[in-house]
Amino acid sequence: MSRRGLDFAGLVNKKSFGLTLLLFACVLYLSYSFNSCLVANLNKALRQQRSHGGLLSYVGTASTPVIRVPESREHGIKKETVVRVVPLTWTGVQDPASMNGNETSDLVDGSPKYRFLRHQGLRPTRKLPDALIIGVKKGGTRALLEFIRLHPDVRAAGSEIHFFDRFHDKGFQWYRHHMPPTLEGQLTMEKTPSYFVTREVPQRVHEMNPATKLLVVVRDPVTRAISDYTQVSSKKPGMLRFEELAFLNGTGGSGLVDTSWGPVKIGVYARHLERWLHCFPLEQMLFVSGERLIVDPAAEMARVQVWDFLGLKQVITEKHFYFNSTKGFPCLMKSEGRSTPHCLGKTKGRNHPNIDTAAVERLREFLPPI
Ligand SMILES: Nc1ncnc2c1ncn2[C@@H]1O[C@H](COP(=O)(O)OS(=O)(=O)O)[C@@H](OP(=O)(O)O)[C@H]1O
Numbered sequence: 001m002s003r004r005g006l007d008f009a010g011l012v013n014k015k016s017f018g019l020t021l022l023l024f025a026c027v028l029y030l031s032y033s034f035n036s037c038l039v040a041n042l043n044k045a046l047r048q049q050r051s052h053g054g055l056l057s058y059v060g061t062a063s064t065p066v067i068r069v070p071e072s073r074e075h076g077i078k079k080e081t082v083v084r085v086v087p088l089t090w091t092g093v094q095d096p097a098s099m100n101g102n103e104t105s106d107l108v109d110g111s112p113k114y115r116f117l118r119h120q121g122l123r124p125t126r127k128l129p130d131a132l133i134i135g136v137k138k139g140g141t142r143a144l145l146e147f148i149r150l151h152p153d154v155r156a157a158g159s160e161i162h163f164f165d166r167f168h169d170k171g172f173q174w175y176r177h178h179m180p181p182t183l184e185g186q187l188t189m190e191k192t193p194s195y196f197v198t199r200e201v202p203q204r205v206h207e208m209n210p211a212t213k214l215l216v217v218v219r220d221p222v223t224r225a226i227s228d229y230t231q232v233s234s235k236k237p238g239m240l241r242f243e244e245l246a247f248l249n250g251t252g253g254s255g256l257v258d259t260s261w262g263p264v265k266i267g268v269y270a271r272h273l274e275r276w277l278h279c280f281p282l283e284q285m286l287f288v289s290g291e292r293l294i295v296d297p298a299a300e301m302a303r304v305q306v307w308d309f310l311g312l313k314q315v316i317t318e319k320h321f322y323f324n325s326t327k328g329f330p331c332l333m334k335s336e337g338r339s340t341p342h343c344l345g346k347t348k349g350r351n352h353p354n355i356d357t358a359a360v361e362r363l364r365e366f367l368p369p370i
Contacts, residue, residue, distance in 0.1 A: 124181035131213035135196025139217035140290035219290030221267030221367035
């Protein structure tokens, strides 16, 4: 390229560099003035709302803002709704309580989720249960627990804690630490189906709190016994047939029922209930139908929610369930842990073996349907 050509190219490069620089400075200036203008306007609007009680007026503290939303006018009286404002993201602001070591052992761990809640002025703590699902084994206790914990005012331990029948000597502190953190007004629940049939449990629950609410899922005792047998035999291949175990000397449907066999013994509900009634009034117990939990879960859950002792609002409805025809059971649209439709685990809703009709009939005479 000629010397004149090179000079010209240099001039063009310098010019475009200068232009780019100018353009960049303009963009920077515009974005700065736009943002500061926006922030100033927002501040002004908030100040106005606070002083004049405008569309939304703030009445909370700095950490737990509460807004009052004017709703309507009735008979000349202004009505408003109070809403606690909880941002959807944790701001990362350090909670002073977690810095000065003022926390009691009641408070939950310092993970971001709980630091975030405390920052909002909400102090989750672990409490001893207010209500227990005490049984019956294979009645549908898992279904009841998973359904009731859809309620925002209920939090439940996910697994069976077995405190009152196996780990009582570990003490209440141990038990409490197995409970989920709850906010004020939320109920704490736990389910361990063996509580219903364990001799010492009613007295121990009473010692913890005589006002404990008790929920019992009851199911036809014969179907329950077959369900129980199905579970045990799935873990023990080669187990004797149901008919051989349910009757004395393996006499099947023609013989005497073996009342000492676990699956039969658990189904004598009245015997176990008697022990509970020595410690708790009947009104403090709610009997939930295991059958209705399957055929109409929303209706059965409505019964649970209107039970005065729990004092829950009607929140769980048909919208929370769908019927999964492959599984043959109602399943959940979503739950606390999962936002997609799902069913209870594989061990819930197993296929039962065919049992001789004579054996079922004979057993039903001994364990009549409830
Ligand atoms: N929605 C839904 N999905 C699946 N299963 C359901 C459901 N609702 C009630 N059931 C019935 O619950 C039975 C199991 O009872 P439990 O949860 O009390 O069993 S356990 O004692 O905790 O092992 C289980 O017994 P099986 O059918 O013998 O498996 C079910 O019949």
